[in-house]
Amino acid sequence: MGKLDGYKVDLKGMASDTVSYRWQADNDFFSAVQGPEIKAGSLDVALRVKRTSDAYELEFQLDGDVEVTCDRCLEPMLQPVEAQCTLHVKMGEEYADDGDVVTIPEREGIINVAWNIYEFAALQIPLRHVHPDCPSLASQEKERESDPRWAELKKLVNRK
Ligand SMILES: [Zn+2]
Numbered sequence: 001m002g003k004l005d006g007y008k009v010d011l012k013g014m015a016s017d018t019v020s021y022r023w024q025a026d027n028d029f030f031s032a033v034q035g036p037e038i039k040a041g042s043l044d045v046a047l048r049v050k051r052t053s054d055a056y057e058l059e060f061q062l063d064g065d066v067e068v069t070c071d072r073c074l075e076p077m078l079q080p081v082e083a084q085c086t087l088h089v090k091m092g093e094e095y096a097d098d099g100d101v102v103t104i105p106e107r108e109g110i111i112n113v114a115w116n117i118y119e120f121a122a123l124q125i126p127l128r129h130v131h132p133d134c135p136s137l138a139s140q141e142k143e144r145e146s147d148p149r150w151a152e153l154k155k156l157v158n159r160k
Helices: 027-033 114-123 135-146 148-159
Strands: 008-010 018-025 040-051 056-069 076-092 101-105 110-112
Touching (some): 018 027, 018 114, 027 040, 040 114, 076 114
Parallel strands (some): 076 101
Antiparallel strands (some): 008 110, 018 040
16 A cells, blocks of 8 residues: 555545545655655645536645745745645546646546645745745854955945
8 A cells, every 4th residue: 555545535436525534744745745845744634525516626725834945044944834725626538637627537536636735735835935034044144244345334334
């Protein structure tokens, strides 16, 4: 059994029109998914699956923290994640993902949402992410203070 088999959602076999799932996506999850940006984290994931006449609506609620690399010092930092994301799934002949709708083979009727959860979490990471108190920012501040050119500039300013 694969490490991410627990993230399989059986759409074909839904007992009622709405089914709920809950997962704790932890460090093991992120190391199994092997995504490029997030290597560790702790996320509460809730999923509500709604069956409509011709498709399935998967509503994810993500809550927690993920570990990413700080843009400045390249050390790990925690990024809070709180998001609601929706995935539309249809049954078809072959697997397909056009960005808005995922089609899964009807003969299987099962979708593994591990990668979708990862992607939804990764989407929440701001383009630029830096520790609020990044040590590299603090050392840059000090460098500026001790920079002789800066001292000269200060003298000029003070002369006025
Ligand atoms: Zn940093």
